[in-house]
Amino acid sequence: MTWQESAAKAVQRLVSRTGNPLFTRRQLIDSEIKQIIAETASAGETPDQTLSRVLQELRDQGVIKFEASGVYRLLKIVAKAYPRKNFFVQMFTKDISLEDCVLDLIDNSVDGFIKSRHLRLSEVASVFWEKKETKKRTSELPEIHVSLSDTKFEIRDNCGGIDFKDAQNEVFNFGHSTGWTSESLGVYGIGLKRALFKLGNHFEVFSQTTKNGFSCELDVDVWVEKDNSIDDWTFPLKEERAEPSFAKAGTRIRVNRLHDEVKMRMKTGTVESSLRKSISTTFSFFLNRYVKIFVNNQMVEPTPIPTSRPSKGTVSFERFPDDGVEIRILATLAKTGADGRYDQTQTGWYVICNGRAVLTADKGEITGWGISPMPAYHTQYGGFIGLVFFESANPMKMPWTTTKRSLNRESAIYLRTRGKMALAARPVLAFMRSKYSADYDTAPVERELARNTVEATPAQLATAKTVQFEVIKTAPPPNPTTRVQYYALNSDLDKIRKHLNKSRMSAVAIGEHTFNYFLDQEGLK
Numbered sequence: 001m002t003w004q005e006s007a008a009k010a011v012q013r014l015v016s017r018t019g020n021p022l023f024t025r026r027q028l029i030d031s032e033i034k035q036i037i038a039e040t041a042s043a044g045e046t047p048d049q050t051l052s053r054v055l056q057e058l059r060d061q062g063v064i065k066f067e068a069s070g071v072y073r074l075l076k077i078v079a080k081a082y083p084r085k086n087f088f089v090q091m092f093t094k095d096i097s098l099e100d101c102v103l104d105l106i107d108n109s110v111d112g113f114i115k116s117r118h119l120r121l122s123e124v125a126s127v128f129w130e131k132k133e134t135k136k137r138t139s140e141l142p143e144i145h146v147s148l149s150d151t152k153f154e155i156r157d158n159c160g161g162i163d164f165k166d167a168q169n170e171v172f173n174f175g176h177s178t179g180w181t182s183e184s185l186g187v188y189g190i191g192l193k194r195a196l197f198k199l200g201n202h203f204e205v206f207s208q209t210t211k212n213g214f215s216c217e218l219d220v221d222v223w224v225e226k227d228n229s230i231d232d233w234t235f236p237l238k239e240e241r242a243e244p245s246f247a248k249a250g251t252r253i254r255v256n257r258l259h260d261e262v263k264m265r266m267k268t269g270t271v272e273s274s275l276r277k278s279i280s281t282t283f284s285f286f287l288n289r290y291v292k293i294f295v296n297n298q299m300v301e302p303t304p305i306p307t308s309r310p311s312k313g314t315v316s317f318e319r320f321p322d323d324g325v326e327i328r329i330l331a332t333l334a335k336t337g338a339d340g341r342y343d344q345t346q347t348g349w350y351v352i353c354n355g356r357a358v359l360t361a362d363k364g365e366i367t368g369w370g371i372s373p374m375p376a377y378h379t380q381y382g383g384f385i386g387l388v389f390f391e392s393a394n395p396m397k398m399p400w401t402t403t404k405r406s407l408n409r410e411s412a413i414y415l416r417t418r419g420k421m422a423l424a425a426r427p428v429l430a431f432m433r434s435k436y437s438a439d440y441d442t443a444p445v446e447r448e449l450a451r452n453t454v455e456a457t458p459a460q461l462a463t464a465k466t467v468q469f470e471v472i473k474t475a476p477p478p479n480p481t482t483r484v485q486y487y488a489l490n491s492d493l494d495k496i497r498k499h500l501n502k503s504r505m506s507a508v509a510i511g512e513h514t515f516n517y518f519l520d521q522e523g524l525k
């Protein structure tokens with residue numbers, strides 16, 4: 001460090017200690033000269049004189065001002081705006097659920113797979129819309145294994161591993177440096193660290209590519225204690241050997257001392273099932289097509305979106321570019337279950353960004369329900385399925401939140417898209433409403449039509465041109481009967497019961513009997 005740099009820092013330190021921009025040369029010598037000598041590695045015998053010269057230089061540069069003999073004023077005062085380890089460890093982890101942290105780690109494994117195979121995420125994601133399914137042999141797919149218990153958490157993959165150089169320079173940073181770009185599910189550069197801190201106090205990362213390898217072990221409590229300068233923001237790395245087999249290269253992350261609240265949630269026993277469910281919907285498109293995911297050794301099957309189309313008619317579909325993002329909107333009827341009913345846990349809006357589901361079966365305001373022109377959700381819309389798919393080579397443009405489990409309400413792209421979603425949904429919702437406003441006497445034709453749907457995947461439903469949902473109605477067969485209703489005296493009804501010797505005959509039966517009697521008597525049958 002030069003004398004000037006070191007002296008300028010020393011002045012800042014002194015002023016921030018005293019809280020007074022005025023300082024004396026004597027104060028500076030008494031409290032800072034040792035550090036300045038150390039920082040500048042000075043061997044000279046007259047450091048006090050050098051300091052006087054440097055103070056003059058700082059004055060010439062407008063950093064300090066002479067006030068009186070030996071008294072100076074610091075002009076360029078700065079406020080500290082340091083990151084604090086405590087914030088990242090304690091606060092940063094509060095707004096994300098345990099399950100979402102694990103999804104973040106899975107995102108990273110998927111990114112590892114995409115990177116090591118030199119694939120382009122936007123192209124991988126666009127396969128979602130290919131009509132012909134390219135079946136892969138699942139035995140060849142890389143695997144991501146999540147194991148959790150109330151004492152330990154582990155995720156391991158054979159997705160290619162993390163490069164040692166990346167580990168030293170980028171992976172463990174909190175956030176990416178300006179200008180960092182990558183075509184990946186990862187965008188913000190926080191997922192890994194947030195997950196590690198959320199889960200426990202001690203973690204180990206071990207990763208091997210075919211070229212190199214590294215390991216990192218950290219006791220978080222010890223790391224947090226030392227937080228004096230930016231140089232304390234490092235994790236110790238150890239070089240490990242490379243993995244010669246590409247099929248085995250990958251990453252293993254272990255968290256050993258789980259936090260009490262994590263242990264408690266693990267003990268309730270619901271984490272495993274809710275995690276399985278989240279993985280199954282969030283990575284539905286990637287599962288068994290690009291990767292296999294296991295939770296406690298049990299493979300997770302994908303939950304496909306239960307779309308269908310009217311057997312006579314069309315779905316709503318639109319595709320358009322918006323500021324570097326390709327957007328597709330599909331709105332249609334859901335597939336009914338074996339009992340002919342909709343499974344309302346699976347209907348609503350699905351929002352997918354580069355193949356990763358951000359919202360599934362959503363019925364809230366975030367997807368526009370209750371915001372004009374969309375009505376608020378009601379069970380009569382239980383058969384509605386909408387799908388919005390954002391695809392881009394620049395994941396920064398995705399309208400998701402940092403947890404990737406919801407949408408950013410301020411995203412201009414999303415706000416514009418939401419208007420189009422409402423338009424696509426409108427005819428489907430109008431159709432559903434008409435099912436319930438059926439006239440008393442005639443069978444509601446739409447109810448019948450809803451049952452007449454044909455199962456179809458989103459890819460099969462996509463069209464080259466923009467289309468609006470429509471059901472072509474075939475006229476129902478005319479009803480040959482009319483309900484007849486009139487009032488009769490109870491005493492007359494009793495007389496008929498007595499005459500027919502049927503004391504419990506209903507009024508309806510009496511009506512039908514007397515009606516038929518007339519037809520018989522008059523020879524009209």
Ligand SMILES: Nc1ncnc2c1ncn2[C@@H]1O[C@H](COP(=O)(O)OP(=O)(O)OP(=O)(O)O)[C@@H](O)[C@H]1O
Pocket residue numbers: 104107108109111112113157159160161162170171172184185186187188189190191192193251
């Ligand atoms: N299992 C893994 N395999 C390959 N690369 C990994 C793995 N885990 C982490 N990485 C890489 O480490 C880096 C940091 O991950 P981190 O999750 O913190 O940030 P990110 O994925 O870039 O962004 P985001 O915060 O949006 O997730 C990323 O480049 C990520 O791909």
Ligand SMILES: [Mg+2]
Pocket residue numbers: 104107108185186187190191192
């Ligand atoms: Mg990530």
